[in-house]
Amino acid sequence: MTKLLETINGPEDLQALTHDQLIQVAGEIRDVITHSVSRTGGHLASNLGVVELTIAMHRAFDFHRDRLLWDVGHQCYAHKILTGRREMFDRLRQENGLSGFPSPAESDCDVFSVGHAGTSIATALGMALGAQHRGSDEKIVALVGDASIVNGLSFEALNNLSLVKRQLLIVLNDNSMAIDVTQGAMAGFMSRVRLSHTYEDIRKTTNRMLEHLPLIGPRVEETLENVKKTLRMAITPSRLFESLNIPYFGPIDGHDIGSMIELFKGLSELDRPALLHVYTKKGKGFTPADDNPCKYHSTGPFALDSESEPSAGGQRSFTEAFGDKLAELGGRDEKIIAITAAMPDGTGLVNFRRRFKSRYYDIGIAESVAVDIAAGMAKQGLKPFVCIYSTFLQRSFDQIFQEASLQNLPVVFCIDRAGAVGNDGPTHHGLWDIGCLRLLPNLVIAAPADEWELCRSLELAAETQKPFAIRYPKETVPDDDFGSHMPYEVGKSALLREGDSEYVLIALGTPVGQALQAAELLEKDGLSVTVVNARFAKPLDEAMLDWFRMGKTVITLEDHSIAGGFGSALFEMASRKALNDRDEALRDGISRMVLLGAGDDYLPAAARDKQLFWMNLTADKIVQTVKGLTCPPQKDDT
């Protein structure tokens, strides 16, 4: 067969193809995705599952004008390939390449930059209301997975859907798998629906809906009435949505391109919001992913040969080190509970789950309730460890405030993906957790720099009767531990290297490693600097203020935004102490502070090292900063 895909430079090029040609295009897209992701890494299984669905949507709608809202958006690869980005696709998730998520900067077919769950119905609702006010007639489609629809934000949007008095189609992409196997009533309901009927039933539903298509007019009530007659299932899947007054259609086969095109076209004529339930198979068409969709949910580069597993890059990550340690602690203390929001692999809990099934909870993509469940457990004397990526924990800020900080309950927040995240880019950075969490009284915030500190912080958290946050990056652990000879206590820093120059690098978290490298480089150049590991962002070690009092120039380093970060916290403490103690030496020292970290913009997708470079946190950049300070200031020539 000729490569049809090479002729598709935009969705408009799909319009002339025959049904068989569309099927061929689907196969070619699958090849492109599989081969490309095997080299670049990315989300595989979910993207293979929605190839036909994506083609059908592009055939039925014109997304230059109609609006397609993705949820999470990690399943948008076929969409990117079909919308003029095929040739860039081998640069997926690379610097100056394509984002792994929808991006309006890349194409007018992408509406929102997304990456978090539950936003598609919510923003579609807003856009539909906007169209209602403007009187414009573009079609609006939200594509949401069965994992995202259980998110509270999705529910809040569904609950308000009746505000819309025009077309709005919600396509529920149900692969009954979520990221991992999802818990929860909605998932249970979907799963019972799925088990209650055969593929033959689905075909019949689809065919009867198609028969009634000529009857699909603008009035949703009539259409529903006609279509309902066709349903012959043990459990009526419409019940859940209909009690929320949402017209429900389906379920239909999400790999049957022809039927989907006709149904999309028919349903797009409705004058009210409606939901179409589509069954797809995650990982379809690539046997290893088909067999093990969890492993291939989000992957690094891997070999296409099905025998070998996706490579984890070989070196031990903070995530793995965390998972091993938490499992060890779980073996020692029956009060320890692990909670994840649909990320057992990503947060390293697979080991814990295997060993302590009854103390492991996956509550689905529902970060807000995860924290409140943990608070309830802590109130009962248990020791819950809530394991959520930094960026997704933003969904829980209010719960961390009211249910953990205000009650001073010992909930442990294990914050993976803190700092720059590399190729996932702006929607996934964890650059604000210190800025948010340190506002909250009672919290302890630890930022381990190596595996030894990660383990100590977890042990300490298990013993401390306060809310305790531990942040660590998507990064391999350093080969050596930096300060394992110094006792690890809440709010105590560690002096790692004392130099005789005026420069003191105070680093928090993994930048400790870069600070030490920079110190070695500077030493070779004859400048001997001091390196301190702050270890905690809250409470701060008051002993660090001695460096100010000694007249040193303190340079703070953090894998976090400068705004509201650790450096500012240190300044606030110094300023307060200087005022209260009338400490002029301390006050004087404040003036020399230099803060290094992320600035006030979005770091694009790139290798994490590159992002650290942009944040002035690589060893070379630190050297450059220090050397810059040693030069006498240039006078302005004004």
Add this chain to the structure above:
Amino acid sequence: MTKLLETINGPEDLQALTHDQLIQVAGEIRDVITHSVSRTGGHLASNLGVVELTIAMHRAFDFHRDRLLWDVGHQCYAHKILTGRREMFDRLRQENGLSGFPSPAESDCDVFSVGHAGTSIATALGMALGAQHRGSDEKIVALVGDASIVNGLSFEALNNLSLVKRQLLIVLNDNSMAIDVTQGAMAGFMSRVRLSHTYEDIRKTTNRMLEHLPLIGPRVEETLENVKKTLRMAITPSRLFESLNIPYFGPIDGHDIGSMIELFKGLSELDRPALLHVYTKKGKGFTPADDNPCKYHSTGPFALDSESEPSAGGQRSFTEAFGDKLAELGGRDEKIIAITAAMPDGTGLVNFRRRFKSRYYDIGIAESVAVDIAAGMAKQGLKPFVCIYSTFLQRSFDQIFQEASLQNLPVVFCIDRAGAVGNDGPTHHGLWDIGCLRLLPNLVIAAPADEWELCRSLELAAETQKPFAIRYPKETVPDDDFGSHMPYEVGKSALLREGDSEYVLIALGTPVGQALQAAELLEKDGLSVTVVNARFAKPLDEAMLDWFRMGKTVITLEDHSIAGGFGSALFEMASRKALNDRDEALRDGISRMVLLGAGDDYLPAAARDKQLFWMNLTADKIVQTVKGLTCPPQKDDT
């Protein structure tokens, strides 16, 4: 009748009372609440609605041991009166008095300090799982209103309820009114249920459930089967919850103490979570509140004579000024949309709603989706103004990040109750909005100090093609405008008073007024200080750095936590500029900075002025701080 209530010093004292005596106690509680709230202010209508329900719960459970989780908790007054706090009740919401919300510090019958919506089922779920792990048999009850159950957090908890394999009773207190009339599918469903049957139907349901009580065994399935036979309603209210696999009972009359006691006792024997739907009447028993529950939802002191309205304190508030201005802008520009999360009165939108009904949206207590709806509308070219209290906007941080900041969409956030909130206390302070929001690229954050600036900031927000936050406190507007002669532009400060001493007060927001007062007091003492109105927390006016360069001592004042606040933002800018420009004069000035604002603890309920005193923001305290700086430092005698 003798005053029975005086004999009730704890819920145990209810146990010996007859049914008639319980009804008498209900009446006496109502009197206490009405009279007391008329003097102290507080939530009236909702508390009058749940008197019988509260008595019945305390008769059926022992909340010294069993656990009662309140949602929002503003309806806990009868509970407080019955649990040993009757004599303190006239000090409700006062300094050193009783909190207006549940407070574990006051009583072992209160479990969580709450104030935000949607947490009761979530924390009850965690506590039930905790009891499951511990093997303890205390009963767990979550009391949630029809306004809170539509919150995404409630839904996330309901979706995970099947994790619980023991007793957990959810009491849905349905007054079909929410705070205002709630929009949304769930409310619509409840309302259809309510309309579909008469009071007689409810009596029948209740009686038949009671007849089947002897059959209520530990197995929920049998009980459900028996009870279902008793339901004869047009719409089965169980449908919604049963599709989520939650056993549903009711609806029953929430003012029938005797039946409720028996049903609570029966349902408390179930071995699985269940939901009991209870109808109550908001404001029951006090005619003005009965007739106008919205007005008496949350009120200041008022006259018991039913003709007069609750007093708003007489003076014009920021909320009123905002409401008038937004309505004026709405009249000029059809693109302006107002969105509230169930707080049209509290956020001042009543006027806008009356004038522009089609451009006004109340989406219920669902702050997260409110922001995403606004983002969708902004994408369509509209100008949405999202009006949410500072503390509740914490629920939307992640949406403000992804859907507003990352997309750089012109959503306007009108943040009422920013700063210390006075008598509502720790659950309601708005002391962290700058700390969170200034982390986000693209945002503008304005903090008007007077009505003129509030109006200018709203006009500016309507024109600016960026996300724009405006924060203002629960406070009356100053009589005079401070700087209406100086142009109001994004990121520009205003010099209000230039003094010849070294002291410069840079205030953000309403503390500008106190700074000016302090300057006058200091002037009388012969010290002439400079006063600057920063106007914006982001972007900051670089011109403010000149004060540092001139060798002045800069004192920042903000109605916000010092941590992560405006003062730190100013420091960060000064430090960055000093480094980049090699500006030694600027660097030198940084050392003298003094930051005033809230510290790292929870300010208890008290008058707002008292809280400002604790934050060192009253004029006297500012004078004291400045005078302290003028004294030569004391040497340590060590």
